[in-house]
Amino acid sequence: MDLATELARRAALVETGLARFVPEASVRPDRLHSAMRYSLEAGGKRLRPVLVLAAAELFSAPPEDALAAAAAVECLHTYSLIHDDLPCLDNDDLRRGRPTAHRAFDEATALLAGDALLTHAFVILTTAYADRPALAHALTRELADAAGSRRLIGGQMEDVLAEKRADVSPADLDFIHLNKTAAMIEASLVMGGLIGGASAPALDSLRAAGRATGLAFQIVDDILDATADTATLGKTAGKDARAGKATYVRIHGLEASRRIAREHTAAALSSIDRLPGDRAFLLALIASMAARAS
Amino acid sequence: MDLATELARRAALVETGLARFVPEASVRPDRLHSAMRYSLEAGGKRLRPVLVLAAAELFSAPPEDALAAAAAVECLHTYSLIHDDLPCLDNDDLRRGRPTAHRAFDEATALLAGDALLTHAFVILTTAYADRPALAHALTRELADAAGSRRLIGGQMEDVLAEKRADVSPADLDFIHLNKTAAMIEASLVMGGLIGGASAPALDSLRAAGRATGLAFQIVDDILDATADTATLGKTAGKDARAGKATYVRIHGLEASRRIAREHTAAALSSIDRLPGDRAFLLALIASMAARAS
Numbered sequence: 001m002d003l004a005t006e007l008a009r010r011a012a013l014v015e016t017g018l019a020r021f022v023p024e025a026s027v028r029p030d031r032l033h034s035a036m037r038y039s040l041e042a043g044g045k046r047l048r049p050v051l052v053l054a055a056a057e058l059f060s061a062p063p064e065d066a067l068a069a070a071a072a073v074e075c076l077h078t079y080s081l082i083h084d085d086l087p088c089l090d091n092d093d094l095r096r097g098r099p100t101a102h103r104a105f106d107e108a109t110a111l112l113a114g115d116a117l118l119t120h121a122f123v124i125l126t127t128a129y130a131d132r133p134a135l136a137h138a139l140t141r142e143l144a145d146a147a148g149s150r151r152l153i154g155g156q157m158e159d160v161l162a163e164k165r166a167d168v169s170p171a172d173l174d175f176i177h178l179n180k181t182a183a184m185i186e187a188s189l190v191m192g193g194l195i196g197g198a199s200a201p202a203l204d205s206l207r208a209a210g211r212a213t214g215l216a217f218q219i220v221d222d223i224l225d226a227t228a229d230t231a232t233l234g235k236t237a238g239k240d241a242r243a244g245k246a247t248y249v250r251i252h253g254l255e256a257s258r259r260i261a262r263e264h265t266a267a268a269l270s271s272i273d274r275l276p277g278d279r280a281f282l283l284a285l286i287a288s289m290a291a292r293a294s
Numbered sequence: 295m296d297l298a299t300e301l302a303r304r305a306a307l308v309e310t311g312l313a314r315f316v317p318e319a320s321v322r323p324d325r326l327h328s329a330m331r332y333s334l335e336a337g338g339k340r341l342r343p344v345l346v347l348a349a350a351e352l353f354s355a356p357p358e359d360a361l362a363a364a365a366a367v368e369c370l371h372t373y374s375l376i377h378d379d380l381p382c383l384d385n386d387d388l389r390r391g392r393p394t395a396h397r398a399f400d401e402a403t404a405l406l407a408g409d410a411l412l413t414h415a416f417v418i419l420t421t422a423y424a425d426r427p428a429l430a431h432a433l434t435r436e437l438a439d440a441a442g443s444r445r446l447i448g449g450q451m452e453d454v455l456a457e458k459r460a461d462v463s464p465a466d467l468d469f470i471h472l473n474k475t476a477a478m479i480e481a482s483l484v485m486g487g488l489i490g491g492a493s494a495p496a497l498d499s500l501r502a503a504g505r506a507t508g509l510a511f512q513i514v515d516d517i518l519d520a521t522a523d524t525a526t527l528g529k530t531a532g533k534d535a536r537a538g539k540a541t542y543v544r545i546h547g548l549e550a551s552r553r554i555a556r557e558h559t560a561a562a563l564s565s566i567d568r569l570p571g572d573r574a575f576l577l578a579l580i581a582s583m584a585a586r587a588s
Contacts, residue, residue: 023443028469032443032451083409088401107382108454111405115377115412116443122416123442126435137427140434141420148417149317149326149410157326157406175322 003284007050010063014049017067018074021124035105035113036120039078042096047289049074051188052195054285055206058277059196068128069139069191072121076147077184079117080156082110089160092239094230118147138194146187155179168246174215177248181221182214189213202275209271209286216264216290219257222247224294226254232294265290297578301344304357308343311361312368315418329399329407330414333372336390341583343368345482346489348579349500352571353490362422363433363485366415370441371478373411374450376404383454386533388524412441432488440481449474462540468509471542475515476508483507496569503565503580510558510584513551516541518588520548526588559584 018040025034049070056066085092085100086107093103102110122140129136146152159176162168189206198206222240226249230237240247248257268286272279312334319328343364350360379386379394380401387397396404416434423430440446453470456462483500492500516534520543524531534541542551562580566573 027444029443029448029451029455031455032448036443083405086405088405109451111377111380111382112447112451112454115409116447118409118412119438119442119447122434122438126431126438130431130435133428133431136431137420137424137434140416140431141424144413144416144420148413149323149330150321153406153410153413154323154326157323157403160402160406161323161325 001280001284003281003288006281007285010050010053011046013053013063013067014046014070014074017049017071021068021071021128022075022120031105031109032112032116035101035109036075036078036117038104039082039095039101039113039117040074042098044096046074047285048077048184048188050285051185051210051282052192054282055189055192055198056195057192058275058279058282059193059198059202060277061192061196066192066195068124069195072124072139072143073184073188073191075117075124076121076143079114079121080147080152080184082114082117084156086110086114089156090239121147135194139191142187142190142194146183151179151183155181155183162246163243165246168251170251173246173248173251177215177218178211181218182211185214185217186210205271205274209268212264212268212271213286213289216261216268219248219261219264220290220292222249223254223257223261224292225249228294261290295574295578297575297582300575301579304344304347305340307347307357307361308340308364308368311343311365315362315365315422316369316414325399325403326406326410329395329403330369330411332398333376333389333395333407333411334368336392338390340368341579342371342478342482344579345479345504345576346486348576349483349486349492350489351486352569352573352576353487353492353496354571355486355490360486360489362418363489366418366433366437367478367482367485369411369418370415370437373408373415374441374446374478376408376411378450380404380408383450384533415441429488433485436481436484436488440477445473445477449477456540457537459540462545464545467540467542467545471509471512472505475512476505479508479511480504499565499568503562506558506562506565507580507583510555510562513542513555513558514584514586516543517548517551517555518586519543522588555584 022036022040023033025037027033052070052073053063053066081095082101084090085095086102092100101113121143125139126136129139155176159180162172162176186207189210190203193203193206225237225240225247228237265286269283272282316330316334317327319331321327346364346367347357347360375389376395378384379389380396386394388394395407415437419433420430423433449470453474456466456470480501483504484497487497487500519531519534519541522531559580563577566576
C-alpha cells in the first residue's frame with residue numbers, strides 16, 4: 001500500500017462530495033456561497049473527511065455512503081477555521097497559503113460564511129441520509145456533540161482565555177487539545193463507523209483512536225509552530241511562541257512533547273488494531289499524521 | 295381567552311425549557327456558558343418558541359413534548375441576534391434594553407457564544423428526541439434548512455449587501471424578509487406540527503401561516519423602526535432610517551406597508567383556520583404580532 005496514492009484517492013473523493021453537497025457559488029446569495037466555497041477550496045489535507053471514509057471502509061460500507069458525512073465534517077472544520085481566523089480571535093491573514101476569508105472578502109461575509117458552513121453540515125446530514133432517519137439522527141447527534149459548547153467551541157473558548165493567562169496548567173492545555181482538536185477527529189472516525197453499522201465496542205475503539213490521534217496531532221502542531229517555517233506550514237509560523245501562548249512545547253519542552261505525541265500515536269494505533277477489516281490505510285495515515293512536517 | 299395570560303403561561307414554560315436544556319453558567323468553560331445564558335436570559339418575547347408550543351397543542355401533543363424543540367428554536371434565534379449585533383454587522387450596543395453580548399463580554403466571547411448556541415440547538419434536538427429518531431431527524435432537518443445559507447443566513451447576507459446599495463428592489467427586500475425573518479417563524483410552527491404528528495397538508499398550512507406571519511412581522515418591524523422610540527423598542531430606534539437602509543417603509547411608504555402587513559396577517563389567520571384543534575390562542579397571537587407596539 002502506498003500511503004500517498006491511497007490518501008490522494010480518498011481526498012479526491014472528498015472533493016467530489018464537497019462539489020456535490022455544497023451549493024454552487026452562483027446560488028443566491030452568491031457572495032455567501034462564494035465565500036463558503038472559497039474557504040472549502042483552499043484545500044488543506046482533508047484529514048477529517050478522509051478519516052470518515054477510512055473508518056466506514058473498515059466495515060465494508062460503500063464509499064458512496066460516507067461521502068455526505070465526509071463533506072459535512074469538512075464544512076464544520078472549515079467553519080471553525082474561518083471564525084478562528086477572524087480579527088477578534090487569531091486575526092490571521094493567511095490560511096493554507098491563501099488570504100483568510102475575511103481578508104479575501106470582508107469580516108461580515110466571513111462571519112456569515114462560517115455560520116452557514118456550520119449550519120450546512122447539518123443540512124447535508126439530514127438531507128443525504130433522509131432515507132435512513134436513525135442513521136441521520138446518530139450522525140447529527142455525534143457531530144453536534146463534538147462541535148458544541150463542551151467540546152470544539154469550549155476548547156476554542158478556553159484557548160482564547162489561556163492566551164491572557166500566565167498560569168495555564170498542563171490540565172488546562174489538555175482540556176483545550178482534547179476539545180479544540182480531538183473532538184472533531186473522534187467524531188470523524190465514529191461517524192464513519194456509524195455509517196458502516198459498527199458495533200458499540202467498535203465505536204468505542206474508534207472514539208479512543210480518534211481521541212489519541214487528535215491529541216498527538218495537536219501536540220505535533222505545537223511542535224511545528226515552534227520549529228518549522230511559514231512557507232512550509234502555509235500559515236504564520238512561530239506565532240504562538242511569540243504571543244507567549246501556552247503550548248505543549250512551552251509547558252512540557254520539545255523532547256517531552258515529542259515523546260508524549262509518540263505515546264498518543266501508539267495508543268491510537270493499538271485502538272485501531274482492535275477493529276475488523278483492512279486497517280492498513282488507517283494505521284499508515286495515523287502514523288503519518290504524527291510524523292508530518294506541516 | 296385572555297391573550298396576555300395565555301402567552302405568559304407558555305412563555306414561562308419556555309423559560310423552564312431553556313433552564314433545563316441549556317448548560318448551567320458554571321459548566322466549563324463558564325465564560326462561554328455565562329455568555330450563552332446572558333443572551334438567552336435577556337428575555338424578549340419568546341414568540342418563536344411559543345409558536346412551537348402553540349402549534350404542537352393544535353394536535354394535542356403534551357406541552358412537555360414540545361419544550362425541547364421550543365428551547366432549540368430560541369437558542370437558534372438568540373445566536374442570530376448575537377452575531378447580528380457584532381461590530382462587523384450591525385454594531386449594536388443595546389438589545390432588549392441591555393448591553394449586547396459583545397458589550398457585556400467581549401467580541402471573541404460573543405462570536406463563540408453565538409456559534410455555541412447555534413450548535414446547541416442541534417444538540418438539544420438530537421438528545422431530547424433520541425428515543426424517537428425519525429422525529430429527531432425531521433426536527434433537525436427543518437431547523438437546519440430554515441437556518442441555512444439559502445434562508446436565515448442567506449437573508450442576513452442579502453440584508454448586509456442591501457445596506458451598501460441604492461437600488462434595492464421590492465423583490466430584493468422580499469427575499470430578505472422571507473429568509474431573514476419568515477424562515478424561523480415557519481420552522482417554529484412546522485416543528486410544533488411535527489411533534490404533534492401533523493399530516494402533510496396540515497404541515498403545509500402551518501408553513502404558509504408561518505411565512506405570512508413572518509412577512510407581516512418584519513414589515514411591522516420596519517414600521518416601528520420608523521415610528522417608535524428607543525425606550526419603547528428596547529433597541530436603537532430610527533437606526534435603519536438613519537442608515538439609509540432599504541426598509542418596507544422606505545420602498546413602499548408607511549400606508550402601503552401597513553396595508554401589506556394587514557394582508558399577510560389575514561392570509562396567516564386564514565391558513566391557521568384550516569387546521570384542527572383549538573386555534574383561539576394561535577389566531578390571537580398572530581393578530582397581536584401584527585398589531586404590536588414594540
